Amino acid sequence: MSEEKPCHCHDPSPDRRAVMGAGLALSAAAVLSGEADAAPKPKTLPAKGFAANSPTSGFSPFKFQRRAVGPKDVLIDVMYCGVCHSDIHTALNEWPNTHYPCVPGHEILGRVVRVGHDVTRFKPGDIGAIGCLVDSCGHCASCQEGLEQYCENGFTLTYDSEDKILGGHTYGGYSNLIVVTEHFVVKIPHGMKPANTAPLLCAGITTYSPMKHWKVGKGTRAGVIGIGGLGHVGVKIAAALGAKTTAITTSPDKVKDAARLGAHDAILSTDAAAMKANRNRFDFLVSTIPHDHDVQPYVSLLRRDGVLVLVGALDGTAMSFRGTALIPWRKAIAGSMIGGLPETQEVVDFCAANGISADIELITGDTLDAAYQRVKAKDVRYRFVIDMAKSV
Ligand SMILES: [Zn+2]
Ligand SMILES: [Zn+2]
Numbered sequence: 001m002s003e004e005k006p007c008h009c010h011d012p013s014p015d016r017r018a019v020m021g022a023g024l025a026l027s028a029a030a031v032l033s034g035e036a037d038a039a040p041k042p043k044t045l046p047a048k049g050f051a052a053n054s055p056t057s058g059f060s061p062f063k064f065q066r067r068a069v070g071p072k073d074v075l076i077d078v079m080y081c082g083v084c085h086s087d088i089h090t091a092l093n094e095w096p097n098t099h100y101p102c103v104p105g106h107e108i109l110g111r112v113v114r115v116g117h118d119v120t121r122f123k124p125g126d127i128g129a130i131g132c133l134v135d136s137c138g139h140c141a142s143c144q145e146g147l148e149q150y151c152e153n154g155f156t157l158t159y160d161s162e163d164k165i166l167g168g169h170t171y172g173g174y175s176n177l178i179v180v181t182e183h184f185v186v187k188i189p190h191g192m193k194p195a196n197t198a199p200l201l202c203a204g205i206t207t208y209s210p211m212k213h214w215k216v217g218k219g220t221r222a223g224v225i226g227i228g229g230l231g232h233v234g235v236k237i238a239a240a241l242g243a244k245t246t247a248i249t250t251s252p253d254k255v256k257d258a259a260r261l262g263a264h265d266a267i268l269s270t271d272a273a274a275m276k277a278n279r280n281r282f283d284f285l286v287s288t289i290p291h292d293h294d295v296q297p298y299v300s301l302l303r304r305d306g307v308l309v310l311v312g313a314l315d316g317t318a319m320s321f322r323g324t325a326l327i328p329w330r331k332a333i334a335g336s337m338i339g340g341l342p343e344t345q346e347v348v349d350f351c352a353a354n355g356i357s358a359d360i361e362l363i364t365g366d367t368l369d370a371a372y373q374r375v376k377a378k379d380v381r382y383r384f385v386i387d388m389a390k391s392v
Pocket of ligand 1: 137141144154
């Protein structure tokens with residue numbers, strides 16, 4: 001699929017697991033701070049949601065336990081949860097070693113219903129959101145810089161990570177409630193449409209973070225490759241940052257949709273003549289393609305000092321190219337993974353200020369299997385979001 005994906009945030013790949021494994025010991029102290037008072041057996045809250053029980057089972061209703069609210073925790077009644085391509089990769093074990101039952105979901109938005117006594121940023125009634133991370137060590141250089149996604153001691157993903165408090169593995173947002181340390185909850189400004197805002201927690205931050213790092217703005221010639229859940233938000237953000245923005249897609253109907261999303265123009269990547277005509281044009285390209293793909297045709301689109309940033313493909317992206325593809329024009333290929341908590345709050349605030357949200361189709365949890373098939377068939381414009389109140 002060339003268009004939807006995600007984030008690598010989700011990356012259950014061997015790399016992710018290695019990082020997580022390395023971090024278990026150090027993260028424990030921070031994690032325990034929220035529940036240490038609760039004695040040998042942590043107290044729990046009953047929760048319900050939707051789980052896949054095997055790569056081929058499809059989703060079914062699932063009851064499980066969340067941890068009780070600790071001093072630094074926020075309990076959120078989940079209103080909406082986006083369906084990211086990473087959810088699909090994980091639920092279907094396309095990234096190996098998924099733990100079952102698997103409750104995906106890392107574009108979570110809901111209402112705060114309870115807070116621990118040390119919580120300062122939230123109170124009951126607030127709208128809060130949770131993305132791909134629910135914990136990190138808190139003290140390494142990356143965490144100190146607010147780059148929790150690059151925690152050097154291992155972060156905890158919202159789902160399918162080791163649950164360091166209850167044991168087992170973490171369960172995501174396809175559920176009615178979630179308990180998360182305050183630091184990992186983002187505030188949602190008044191006036192944002194909640195269902196359309198949920199996807200910003202992965203799709204938004206994953207495209208925004210590299211644009212900020214490589215200083216995309218007025219005067220930048222920027223291209224977004226793959227116009228799916230991530231890419232359609234990426235186009236909106238790049239345009240709002242002031243870049244001359246181009247949508248690059250394999251879908252002719254998305255070429256037609258590009259202007260509505262805010263793009264200056266669009267390129268049909270299967271059109272060899274169009275790709276040739278746009279060589280040496282872009283300062284910045286972000287590829288949201290969620291699977292292995294040949295990067296060479298996109299490198300050719302870069303101008304001197306241009307960068308191609310991969311955010312979606314975790315598997316063996318074809319990196320075979322001649323040095324002459326990069327060397328003569330000082331081109332670069334880079335990667336970027338979701339974003340830290342300060343920047344996630346920043347992108348949500350940026351989107352609120354610029355009227356940006358995702359184009360969505362609301363579904364209920366009992367239709368997840370069909371939704372997954374449609375995402376795989378690129379038949380969604382552009383993000384499925386689960387209406388949790390109508391689902392559980
Ligand atoms: Zn850290
Ligand atoms: Zn995601």
